[in-house]
Each structure stands twice: as structure tokens, then as C-alpha cells.
Amino acid sequence: GESVGLHLPTLSVQEGDNSIINCAYSNSASDYFIWYKQESGKGPQFIIDIRSNMDKRQGQRVTVLLNKTVKHLSLQIAATQPGDSAVYFCAEKTSGTYKYIFGTGTRLKVLA
């Protein structure tokens, strides 16, 4: 698949447990952050986003936390299911631009 050659950190969690995927960003001028889920052979799928004037945002089974002090973003998935197995990417956008800067991704494996 397209991840060959890209050494991704892997998070393995038991089905039903909560998952926390972390992401560090580098630009203090970033004003928008977004999480994507990518399954094999598919494009990145929007999960949840957050603007820099917030520190927490919740969706269905997912929560994004933003800590601007340490430039850290996390994605929490509650009650992880087998269908959550995928590669998760965080991306940031700098104020005044439209382009996203992607992280390397984290592979989530859900163990039955």
C-alpha cells in the first residue's frame, strides 16, 4: 500500500478501550487543526477539526484537544471499534493561508 516506506508509529488498543493519538505541531502561527482518518486504498477522511481559539471540541465518539502552550494536539476515540483501525493524520493551517501541513501519521490497530 501507499504506506510502504513510511515508518509510522503504531498504537495498538483493545476493542472497547479508549484511544489517544498525539500530534505535535511546530508553528505557533497555526490557527486551525484537523484530524483525518485514512483507510487502505482510500483518501483521507475528515474526522474533526478545531480552531486555535478553542482548546477542546467533541464529536461523536471523538474529542480533539489543543494545547497551544506546548503545541500539542490529540485525538481521543472512545470505545474503540475494529472499524477505527486506520492511519490517522493531524494537519495544521497557518493563519492567512489555505494549505494544510500534514504530520506523518499514526497507525491505529484495534485488537479483538
Add this chain to the structure above:
Amino acid sequence: EAGVTQFPSHSVIEKGQTVTLRCDPISGHDNLYWYRRVMGKEIKFLLHFVKESKQDESGMPNNRFLAERTGGTYSTLKVQPAELEDSGVYFCASSRHGPYEQYFGPGTRLTVT
């Protein structure tokens, strides 16, 4: 609503040949973006259209790449002539009115041999 579509899903060409990738954004989305992931690297921005106008081409690697969006609907990305290092997955994304919530297509896997 239909999502972002891309064609072809996979293209295998020889070095020196030309390839044209097509992207159809979500209907009504003024903003269209091209990104790519080459082997072993992160997804990287290539360029951004607002309707038919190029707003940001800062990610285009060189002048072998040409993107167009005539009429402000679908977009094409032409690589001419293709080089081995162009191999990767090319993604298209679109957003409605601003930079937020960019929705991605399934990508075109380009293999240059």
C-alpha cells in the same frame, strides 16, 4: 452529496511520458486543492484554486507540473515529462467557502517506471 472524485485511480507510465490526472470537486465547492504523497514522505500541498484562479502554487515542485481548472469546475494536473521521483499518490481536495474542512478524494496512484 457526492464526494470528491478522481480519475484514474491508478496510472502506470514510463519515464518521459505525459499523464493527466483529473479531479471533480464536491458540487458548489469553490476551493480546490492538489496534494501528493511520494514514497516515504508526508502528504504535501501542491496548489490551490479558487474557482478558476490559482491562488497558491507554492507547492508545485517544478515546471513539469501544470494544473488547470477551466470554468471553475473540475481540475486537471498534467505531468510532462514524468520522472521517476513523481511516483506517488496524488490527492485532490475541495472546500466550500474557506480553507476549513477540506474533503479529500480517493487519490490517483501514479507509478513512473
